[in-house]
Amino acid sequence: xxxxxxxxxxxxxxxxxxxxxxxxxVLTGETGAGKSILLDSLGFVLGWRGRADLVRQGAAQGEVxxxxxxxxxxxxxxVLEEAGLPVNDELILRRINTADGRKTAWVxxxxxxxxxxxxxSETLVELHGQHDDRGLLNPRGHRSILDAFGAxxxxxxxxxxxxxxxxxxxxxxxxxxxxxxxxxAEEEFLRYAVAELDxxxxxxxxxxxxxxxxxxxxxxxxxxxxxxxxxxxxxxSGAEAQLADAFRWLDGAxxxxxxxxxxxxxxxxxxxxxxxxxxxGVVTAIEAMSFDxxxxxxxxxxxxxxxxxxxxxxxxxxxxxxxxDRLRAKLGALDAGEAEQAKxxxxxxxxxxxxxxxxxxxxxxxxxxxTKLDKAVSGELAPLKMERAVFATQITAEAEGPEGRDAVxxxxxxxxxxxxxxxxxxxSGGELSRFLLALKVCLTQGQSGLTLIFDEIDRxxxxxxxxxxxxxxxxxxxxxxxxxxxxxxQVAALGAHHWRVEKSVTKGMTTTxxxxxxxxxxxxxxxRMVAGDTITDAAREAARALLGA
Numbered sequence: 001x002x003x004x005x006x007x008x009x010x011x012x013x014x015x016x017x018x019x020x021x022x023x024x025x026v027l028t029g030e031t032g033a034g035k036s037i038l039l040d041s042l043g044f045v046l047g048w049r050g051r052a053d054l055v056r057q058g059a060a061q062g063e064v065x066x067x068x069x070x071x072x073x074x075x076x077x078x079v080l081e082e083a084g085l086p087v088n089d090e091l092i093l094r095r096i097n098t099a100d101g102r103k104t105a106w107v108x109x110x111x112x113x114x115x116x117x118x119x120x121s122e123t124l125v126e127l128h129g130q131h132d133d134r135g136l137l138n139p140r141g142h143r144s145i146l147d148a149f150g151a152x153x154x155x156x157x158x159x160x161x162x163x164x165x166x167x168x169x170x171x172x173x174x175x176x177x178x179x180x181x182x183x184x185a186e187e188e189f190l191r192y193a194v195a196e197l198d199x200x201x202x203x204x205x206x207x208x209x210x211x212x213x214x215x216x217x218x219x220x221x222x223x224x225x226x227x228x229x230x231x232x233x234x235x236x237s238g239a240e241a242q243l244a245d246a247f248r249w250l251d252g253a254x255x256x257x258x259x260x261x262x263x264x265x266x267x268x269x270x271x272x273x274x275x276x277x278x279x280x281g282v283v284t285a286i287e288a289m290s291f292d293x294x295x296x297x298x299x300x301x302x303x304x305x306x307x308x309x310x311x312x313x314x315x316x317x318x319x320x321x322x323x324x325d326r327l328r329a330k331l332g333a334l335d336a337g338e339a340e341q342a343k344x345x346x347x348x349x350x351x352x353x354x355x356x357x358x359x360x361x362x363x364x365x366x367x368x369x370x371t372k373l374d375k376a377v378s379g380e381l382a383p384l385k386m387e388r389a390v391f392a393t394q395i396t397a398e399a400e401g402p403e404g405r406d407a408v409x410x411x412x413x414x415x416x417x418x419x420x421x422x423x424x425x426x427x428s429g430g431e432l433s434r435f436l437l438a439l440k441v442c443l444t445q446g447q448s449g450l451t452l453i454f455d456e457i458d459r460x461x462x463x464x465x466x467x468x469x470x471x472x473x474x475x476x477x478x479x480x481x482x483x484x485x486x487x488x489x490q491v492a493a494l495g496a497h498h499w500r501v502e503k504s505v506t507k508g509m510t511t512t513x514x515x516x517x518x519x520x521x522x523x524x525x526x527x528r529m530v531a532g533d534t535i536t537d538a539a540r541e542a543a544r545a546l547l548g549a
Contacts, residue, residue, distance in 0.1 A: 003068060005041070009055060010041050013512050014056070020497070023482070024474050024496045026483075028485075028499075028525055029500055029501030035501045036455075038514065039455060045066045045117075047095075047115075047118040054097050055098070055099050061096050063094065064094070065092065067091065067092045067093070068090070093106070125453060127455065128454050143403065146366055149373050150366065152369065158362075159403065180334065184334060200309060207303065210306070211303060214296065217296045220289045224286060234278065239275060240279070243268065250265050366408065380438035384465060384472070388415060389412060389435075390412065390416075392410075393410055394408070394420075451483065452480070456487065457469065458486055466489075466490035470491035470493070487529065492522075498522050499515065500517055519547070526543035526546055
């Protein structure tokens, strides 16, 4: 709840510090005293969009600080955690507005954006008045209000989950159908290309192998002649015969050489062995170089076919095999498309049925909650002297979405037989205030954590009706906090805490001040509200009666 508000150099406020309490807090004062300035200042520190010229004339900047107590389960904690801001039992908001319009905000001494402030404000403060377009008077929010009243979080979660699943299956269905259409458009090309690739059946690395083979065959005749010459130089008419002769001569002389020829003979023997191995390798090479003209022609034909197909499909020759696999996969998808589409169609149908079931259950729950809410509001209207008025929650069908397929609007008929219409268009000022109050009494049952502000919600009513308004405000404030700006003595007298807003002029400067009132001061203030400028003894007696003093 709101514990305090510190305002400096805002409009006609020089410096003002207020400490609020739980329960019903009332602010009174003459018209023009500055009560709306307090709300403007509070809205400023909460990030609400309002008037731009807030800085007091002559001041360099205006500043507002507000501090709140947070219960352990307060929803503001989640907003703070998501924004990466410190989370404590006390929440301090501070915002500065310079004379040139620049605004800077802090949350628990950490800089933050106006967006974060507004997200926090939705969990901290709720403003109601005749010109409130952020809350009960905004038809766009009526469905959420009804759902909150009917505690339909679970039913809404099921609808959102079913909507997400339905959207997923529909997207998958549309994607598959589009893919099928794209493949079918190129089916003729795919089948021809796959047949052509299958006929050639290129393998990875084959192009390089064929190119090497072709080059070798092109130069094989010259290479083979050189290799044959080398073989002959090594053979029986060449090195082999000479080495054999040398070995015989050494062997014949070895017996007379006292062992000096053993090592040379061993080396010569090893050379003869190596020569023999070299000759075997050369023979293998000569055999490999043996080909006919048809083999070269076939090799070139396949090599050129592979390269031509690679150019045709704009891929590398080594990628042809993988490219063929991808084309086959497309054809496979096309061939299997009907079965896959049937499966997806079934999934969509099941998801749509699940959504319909969840949305119907939510609609039924909303209708029951609407009946309950209408009855509860009607029960609150009688004490507010509107027993003949009718409040009705209308539920109509709208396009399906993640929140269901219901449009919700609050309608009223102020007199029997009169047509019902939107809440903010049918009721007069005083009636509208009472409708809003009755509705809020019903909606706040079981809620906690919000500070509710009612800006002249009692305008246009008086006497017993004003007393009933005050008692309803007191009921809302039980266990929570309500701030009400009022001109009604009956409402003011029912407040647990009372402040008077007053305006003064000092040295030509107009300023607003807010004064907490004790019981004697409250008697005078309520008497002023009863009698006007001149407070009579009778007015004081009436005030004491209202205050129970």
